[in-house]
Amino acid sequence: MAKPKTKRQPANAPSRLADSTAYFCGQWIKRAEIGLSVDDIGFLQGVTAVERMRTYSRNVFELPLHLKRFCHTACHLGIDSLPDEARFTELVSELLTRNAVMVQEQGDVGITLFATPGRAGSPSPTISLHLNSLDFELIDRRMREGQPLIITDVTQQPDQTWPRSLKVRSRLHYYLADQFASRFATDAAGVLVDQDGTITETSLANLAIVEAGEIISPLAEQVLAGVTQQVIEMIAIKQSIPWRKERIDVERFHSAHEVLCMGTTTGIWFASQINDGEARTPGRVYERLRDRFANDSPDV
Structure with missing residues (x-):
């Protein structure tokens, strides 16, 4: 079992976060490049399932419970064609691996997963997974x-x-x-x-x-x-x-x-x-x- 710790962020943490790698609609891109279309139902009508998670000692806290709640929300909102919980678990692991240097420097990070039904008329949902910095002093x-x-x-x-x-x-x-x-x-x-x-x-x-x-x-x-x-x-x-x-x-x-x-x-x-x-x-x-x-x- 992990012992929660708080480690101070480096002074340049926000800029490092902008350069971090994020998952967006099947591609790995820079976090700063994530962009939701104005035609996306998540923007037009606010239909967005979301989970905010964090790590303790670089281990994701209660990931199965978070993903179970996320899938419950997405199902109720009718957001279809999403990866299953096993695939989301793989994506979270890959997110941390791709950003290993930043995670090592910051100690612990926040993680956001969200999905929308996608653009109006499109059969494909919008899916994103990215890191957030934690305000350890707060x-x-x-x-x-x-x-x-x-x-x-x-x-x-x-x-x-x-x-x-x-x-x-x-x-x-x-x-x-x-x-x-x-x-x-x-x-x-x-x-x-x-x-x-x-x-x-x-x-x-x-x-x-x-x-x-x-x-x-x-x-x-x-x-x-x-x-x-x-x-x-x-x-x-x-x-x-x-x-x-x-x-x-x-x-x-x-x-x-x-x-x-x-x-x-x-x-x-x-x-x-x-x-x-x-x-x-x-x-x-x-x-x-x-x-x-x-x-x-x-x-x-």
């Missing part, structure tokens, strides 16, 4: 100091629009929530609410509260099924920390002993403040989960 700061959360009145879309189990690029609601939150603190994340006003998630994180040593997170149907949360749940079981799922109202969220944040880029971190409430420090449950995640996170 990651370290969030793990040490937490992140402010601002509860907004931006609501999640109903399942009749599209199920929340899908990871798509239609993220206007997340953007609006974060824009609202940024008025209060630069690094704040906006918390979206459900139709009944209960807490759901942020643009980058699944959320959970801690009450008397027990973890409570929103119902599965209220949020995207986060890969990192699934791993944290398994760690909690091994640590004999109770975990249940139910609707969480705003008042309960405010008064929780701890608020946990879980997402791909940072792993696990905590809420340092909720709205204009008192500043929060790392809690005992968070520290236990963070330490076990750092030592026991599965890799592939």
Whole structure:
């Protein structure tokens, strides 16, 4: 099992990223050359299945779970003629191999996979796989100091629009929530609410509260099924920390002993403040989960 590490990026990381090799519609090209046609349905109507992944110690974190979710999303959106999970696994491996020097220099990298139905009238989907740099200073700061959360009145879309189990690029609601939150603190994340006003998630994180040593997170149907949360749940079981799922109202969220944040880029971190409430420090449950995640996170 890989131990998550954070290594500082070199000063020229952004320029190296532009020169990195990416997969686009069956070809290996420079990342900077990726271009989505204005006639692509992904641009015209925002129909895009996406997965954002990362490496820990140069191993892709929970790749099978990410690919399973990606294929579920693509299938629901009707994006056909995609490679199967085995082929995507090969492409991810080749992506890292082709960019081995940059990966070695940066230590760890982010990976983005996306697909659209392609151009209107075309039978071929648009597929891309490319690297992203990781902001290790921000990651370290969030793990040490937490992140402010601002509860907004931006609501999640109903399942009749599209199920929340899908990871798509239609993220206007997340953007609006974060824009609202940024008025209060630069690094704040906006918390979206459900139709009944209960807490759901942020643009980058699944959320959970801690009450008397027990973890409570929103119902599965209220949020995207986060890969990192699934791993944290398994760690909690091994640590004999109770975990249940139910609707969480705003008042309960405010008064929780701890608020946990879980997402791909940072792993696990905590809420340092909720709205204009008192500043929060790392809690005992968070520290236990963070330490076990750092030592026991599965890799592939």
